[in-house]
Amino acid sequence: MKIYRCQDYQEMSLVLARLLAAHIRLRPTLRLGLATGSTPEGAYAELIRMHQEEGLDFSQLTSINLDEYIGLAAEHPQSYRSFMNAKLFDHVNIKKAQTFVPSGVAEDPKAEALAYEAMISAMDGIDVQLLGLGANGHLAFNEPADSFAGPCHVVDLVQETLEANARFFASKEEVPKQAITMGLGQIMKARQLILAVSGAGKAKALQAALEGPITPQLPASILQLHSDVSVVADAEAAAGLQDF
Ligand code: GLP
Numbered sequence: 001m002k003i004y005r006c007q008d009y010q011e012m013s014l015v016l017a018r019l020l021a022a023h024i025r026l027r028p029t030l031r032l033g034l035a036t037g038s039t040p041e042g043a044y045a046e047l048i049r050m051h052q053e054e055g056l057d058f059s060q061l062t063s064i065n066l067d068e069y070i071g072l073a074a075e076h077p078q079s080y081r082s083f084m085n086a087k088l089f090d091h092v093n094i095k096k097a098q099t100f101v102p103s104g105v106a107e108d109p110k111a112e113a114l115a116y117e118a119m120i121s122a123m124d125g126i127d128v129q130l131l132g133l134g135a136n137g138h139l140a141f142n143e144p145a146d147s148f149a150g151p152c153h154v155v156d157l158v159q160e161t162l163e164a165n166a167r168f169f170a171s172k173e174e175v176p177k178q179a180i181t182m183g184l185g186q187i188m189k190a191r192q193l194i195l196a197v198s199g200a201g202k203a204k205a206l207q208a209a210l211e212g213p214i215t216p217q218l219p220a221s222i223l224q225l226h227s228d229v230s231v232v233a234d235a236e237a238a239a240g241l242q243d244f
Helices: 009-026 041-054 080-087 109-122 159-168 184-189 200-211 219-225
Strands: 002-006 031-034 062-065 067-069 128-131 153-156 178-181 192-197 229-234
Touching: 002 009, 009 031, 009 041, 009 128, 009 192, 009 229, 041 080, 062 080, 067 080, 109 153, 109 178, 184 219, 192 219, 200 219, 200 229
Parallel strands: 002 229, 031 062, 031 128, 128 192, 192 229
Antiparallel strands: 067 178, 153 178
16 A cells, blocks of 8 residues: 655645556556545546646546445536536546446436446456545445445435535535445446545544454545555545554
C-alpha cells in the first residue's frame, strides 16, 4: 500500500489528479472507475484544467461509476449522473456513451444492479478504481454490515449516511433512502485502487480501515487484502495513521 500524505485538500487534489492523469496517459483506453462526493471534486477540476490547457485526452476512456441513488433520474440535480456530468464529463472530451452510472429509475432496481455487474464483467473489469471513504467506513454505498457484499446490489442507506449526504439536498427528508452500489467484490477485482480521503471527520475511519481488523462492520478495511492500493490523504485525514 502506498500512502501519499498531503498537506491539505488542495495538494491532495493535485496529487490525485496527477495520478489519474498518469494512468490515462499510459493507457488511453483505460477503464476507470470513478467516485462522487466532495473529496474528488478538486481533482476533477484539475483534470479539466489538464484537458483544456495540456491536452489530456479522454476520448478513448471508459468510465464506470460506483453508485447511484434509487429514485433520482439522471436529470435530477443531485443524481450522481448529474454530478459527474457537471464536475467532469461536460468539460472534457470523454464520449458520453462510454460513461456508465447505474440508473436510479430502473423499474426493477435489483435487475439494474445485476445488469450493471454483468456489464462490468463483460468489459473485463476495471483497471483503476477511484474510491472515497464514508465517515462510517463505507466504500461506494457498501454500508457497515454483518458480511461483505460481493456483487452490485441494492442497499438501504444507514442513518449516518443519510445525515452526511443531507448537505446536498434541501432537507434530510429528500435524501433517497436506497441506492444501487457496486459491491466490494467488484471493487476488489479492480487491478488498482486509489482511495482519496480528506478532512478530520474521516481520520478515525481511515485509521481503522488501514490499521484495524478486517471486518464488514468497517467495509473499507477489506482494502488491506488488495495488492495494489494507493491512499491519497490530506494531513487531517491521515492524522491517526502510524508514521512509517
Ligand atoms: C457517498 C458516496 C461515496 C463517497 C462518500 C464520501 O456516500 N456514495 O462513494 O465516497 O459519500 O463522500 P465525500 O467525499 O463527500 O465525503
